[in-house]
């Protein structure tokens with residue numbers, strides 16, 4: 142077929158569409174959101190400002206931010222129905238499945254299913270931004286056999302999350318480190334989960350469905366699920382002195398080292414230095430250098446042996462662990478942030494939509510006749 146193009150496996154290197162939301166630039170090792178460097182955003186902004194920036198296109202004024210955060214706070218409370226659903230969920234399930242279910246219920250509670258106007262989508266986004274942390278915390282409290290803690294209206298996004306999980310807010314340094322991680326995780330162009338969300342939107346389905354699909358894609362250990370695997374790996378290594386030997390054995394047995402490598406960046410992830418410095422601050426604030434030391438030893442060996450650098454999940458995982466979060470909460474925490482980037486992409490896709498539907502090359506058996514079941518001896522799979 143002359144008018145078709147054969148894309149490489151995994152669509153590697155393929156530009157699938159334009160976007161105004163972010164630019165991942167491996168040549169300069171940089172990442173900008175709507176023109177602003179993420180490092181700059183981490184230094185000068187709270188996560189709520191970045192959420193506004195990503196979804197609306199510009200940084201808010203103080204007045205615009207006050208209106209945005211007031212609305213976000215007003216949407217934090219879960220309905221009795223959703224709270225009851227969360228409390229009925231199996232305790233052994235993965236929290237990512239609980240978040241996926243919670244977003245699905247949020248969608249069912251919103252009677253504007255077929256209204257995907259920009260104003261309505263923006264409001265639906267704000268509902269999810271506000272309610273997802275409440276759902277993550279509610280599931281955590283349920284699983285750990287503790288009473289649900291209602292959101293606090295006088296706390297910012299990140300401080301409120303700590304409050305809902307633990308009933309207390311840690312030091313300013315720790316809250317800032319968490320908030321910076323929210324900024325760094327917020328958006329990353331056409332990664333697998335965002336692309337999933339855009340594919341769903343391209344069918345003119347609703348934003349909740351797009352986000353449910355994106356959550357499913359993020360859960361995988363090759364994508365967002367890697368932040369949990371990093372911490373499992375650090376625990377398996379156990380101590381700094383064993384890190385080098387552990388890594389060499391893992392590489393010899395062809396094991397994928399979680400938190401290393403990236404489809405787009407080849408010389409290191411632009412977000413790592415910032416997150417690493419916050420991880421160090423959390424280690425200092427919690428008086429615990431163990432995970433930092435093991436991480437440093439693994440990184441040094443991985444770069445020396447394979448020339449493969451860490452990605453954002455590598456410092457984020459241990460940072461969350463030192464903040465006191467259970468490992469299985471790490472990827473749901475990623476969802477709390479990436480809901481901003483996903484929603485911005487859903488709105489961008491909807492504003493200039495074209496159904497996303499590639500072709501495939503059929504490599505199965507040639508056309509053959511169906512043998513009626515009574516005469517069938519054995520159908521050989523090819």
Ligand SMILES: CC(=O)SCCNC(=O)CCNC(=O)[C@H](O)C(C)(C)COP(=O)(O)OP(=O)(O)OC[C@H]1O[C@@H](n2cnc3c(N)ncnc32)[C@H](O)[C@@H]1OP(=O)(O)O
Pocket residue numbers: 151362363364365367396397398399400401402403404405449452453454
């Ligand atoms: C927020 C995020 O989603 S960031 C990504 C989080 N994911 C992870 O940390 C999981 C671990 N990393 C990986 O699996 C990969 O690096 C990915 C999935 C992120 C990128 O994959 P791809 O772009 O398809 O690269 P690919 O897997 O082909 O790797 C190229 C080569 O580097 C090797 N490589 C890449 N990452 C790793 C790794 N983490 N450990 C060991 N080897 C690796 C591959 O084995 C391959 O080697 P080969 O050419 O000898 O076969």
Ligand SMILES: O=C([O-])CC(=O)C(=O)O
Pocket residue numbers: 326328329331332333364404405452453
């Ligand atoms: O860009 C990617 O493929 C994965 C990633 O780092 C992200 O989604 O933050």
